Amino acid sequence: MITEQAPGKLYIAGEYAVLEQDCPAILVAVNQFIRVSITKSKSSTGSIHSKQYSQDSIHWVRRGAKMVIDNRDNPFEYILSAINLTERFCLEQHIKLRVYDLHVNSDLDSADGKKYGLGSSAAVTVATVKAILRFYNVPFSNELVYKLSAISHYSVQGNGSAGDIAASVYGGWIAYQTFDKKWLKRELTQKSLSEVVDEAWPGLKIQLLTPPEGMxxxxxxxxxxxxxxxxxxxxxxxxxxxxxxxxxxxxxxxxxxxxxxxxxxxxxxxxxxxxxxxxxxxxxxxxxxxxxxxxxxxxxxxxxxxxxxxxxxxxxxxxxxxxxxxxxxxxxxxxxxxxxxxxxxxxxxxxxxxxxxxxx
Missing domain, CATH: 3.30.70.890 (GHMP kinase, C-terminal domain)
Incomplete structure (x- = not known):
């Protein structure tokens, strides 16, 4: 079994403005996590399961390079997007895809299931990307995880800055500026995913900060x-x-x-x-x-x-x-x-x- 985790986040300053280019925000990663565990499936059918949504487990089968979901009411959009994008990247590295079981467990909600607002969709995206890369033995950097997660998350959410993704990947205190989304959308239509994640993204800035003593x-x-x-x-x-x-x-x-x-x-x-x-x-x-x-x-x-x-x-x-x-x-x-x-x-x-x- 392979297990990866990603922390939740909180915005400290710069909300809303951070959606635009050249407008920084400050975020912090916090010590509550989403953990994603992955194991090779013992059959031709894989599963995705969350302890928080045990009644909503979904099942899927492999058809060539595609993953086909056998569930019409799917609450796991971010997980699926992270899987699809990361496996697309793996295919470009000439890696043969396999069938597996994915288990998700989250600390980012209250005991009765209410969300604290700690960026659970970002954290589950990051943890899933890391788990899939580890499963396929693909070496990865924080930058690769950030870029794959940002593309995955944005393809589902359709808005946002991906600052929460950066906090979940890099941890600690960070200053963050978002990337040029029009540029990214254009690049993704013209180049391979591997080429896009290897490029410098216009506008993107991630700076680690050290808090003052006594704060x-x-x-x-x-x-x-x-x-x-x-x-x-x-x-x-x-x-x-x-x-x-x-x-x-x-x-x-x-x-x-x-x-x-x-x-x-x-x-x-x-x-x-x-x-x-x-x-x-x-x-x-x-x-x-x-x-x-x-x-x-x-x-x-x-x-x-x-x-x-x-x-x-x-x-x-x-x-x-x-x-x-x-x-x-x-x-x-x-x-x-x-x-x-x-x-x-x-x-x-x-x-x-x-x-x-x-x-x-």
């Missing part, structure tokens, strides 16, 4: 799941109508996140906290002009409590539920802060930053 990250869950794809669709539909204001938002977000990156490089917690608060204001204005709810009342409560203890707080990711993040220093009474959260129906998550082994 802490706190995470609170609103207990309200949210849909990132739907919110992104809504804001994408408004881009043309909000042309000038949208461009101003992008410029201001870029400036804010670049200053925050400076805070990491200088080891300056106060500068990072200042930009967290600035990014919150930018997202509040962005929500107002788009007429969407990013900072729901429970997230506002999470933020206000954290601020009363000296932390710098904001929503994480698309908002409208899921998590809020807080940057604190050694002066913050974390225990008392988390007690106040619990009194206000905000659940502190015992998560820590996860470092991934660097693969060239």
């Amino acid at each position: 802490n990250l706190l995470i609170g869950w609103s207990q309200k799941p949210a849909s990132t794809s739907r919110l992104v669709d809504e804001t994408n539909a408004n881009k043309a109508a909000l042309n000038v204001e949208y461009k101003q938002f992008l410029q201001q977000s870029r400036k804010c996140v670049l200053r925050m990156i400076d805070g990491f490089e200088q080891g300056n917690i106060d500068l990072i906290k200042m930009q967290i608060r600035e990014n919150r204001k930018l997202l509040q204005h962005f929500a107002q002009i788009n007429q969407i709810a990013i900072e729901i009342p429970r997230l506002s409560k999470l933020i206000n409590i954290a601020e009363s203890f000296g932390g710098a707080a904001k929503t994480s990711g698309a908002g409208n539920g899921d998590c809020g993040i807080v940057i604190t220093d050694e002066q913050t009474n974390i225990n008392e802060l988390e007690q106040q959260w619990r009194k206000n129906n905000v659940l502190p998550l015992d998560l820590h930053v996860h470092q991934v082994k660097l693969m060239q």
Whole structure:
């Protein structure tokens, strides 16, 4: 049996703007995982099974180079996309395809199945890509895993920046800028997958960051799941109508996140906290002009409590539920802060930053 894992992620700053080129965001990988195990099938039929969706196991057979699903109600789009893209890459390396069983287990949801908003679709894509490559004995780097996962994920989701993919692949704290999606789409129609993943992708930047000594990250869950794809669709539909204001938002977000990156490089917690608060204001204005709810009342409560203890707080990711993040220093009474959260129906998550082994 081969088992690979990928961590969940949280956005720290730069949400929504990161969908556009040259607009950085900061993300962090957290120590909750999706694990994908793969074993050679003992018959001509393979299976894909998730402990979280045991009633929805699907079965498939091999027809030449294609995998044919025998299930009309398939909840595993990201896994299937990752398999298909990775096997396409393997075929280009002249590897004979085999039949196997895939088992998926996730820590990224609550005990009752509610999503925390830790990027489960990205993590399962990354873990599946790694497991398939390992199964076929294909040497891989973080860059290869990122690119195969980004293509797989984007082909299903149709929007997004793939920042969550980068966090799941590279781990730790990262500064991220997305790639030129029109370029990638064009390349994929004109070149082999192997050629595309071997190219430099215009616009893509992934920079590992070192947090300042004494800085802490706190995470609170609103207990309200949210849909990132739907919110992104809504804001994408408004881009043309909000042309000038949208461009101003992008410029201001870029400036804010670049200053925050400076805070990491200088080891300056106060500068990072200042930009967290600035990014919150930018997202509040962005929500107002788009007429969407990013900072729901429970997230506002999470933020206000954290601020009363000296932390710098904001929503994480698309908002409208899921998590809020807080940057604190050694002066913050974390225990008392988390007690106040619990009194206000905000659940502190015992998560820590996860470092991934660097693969060239």
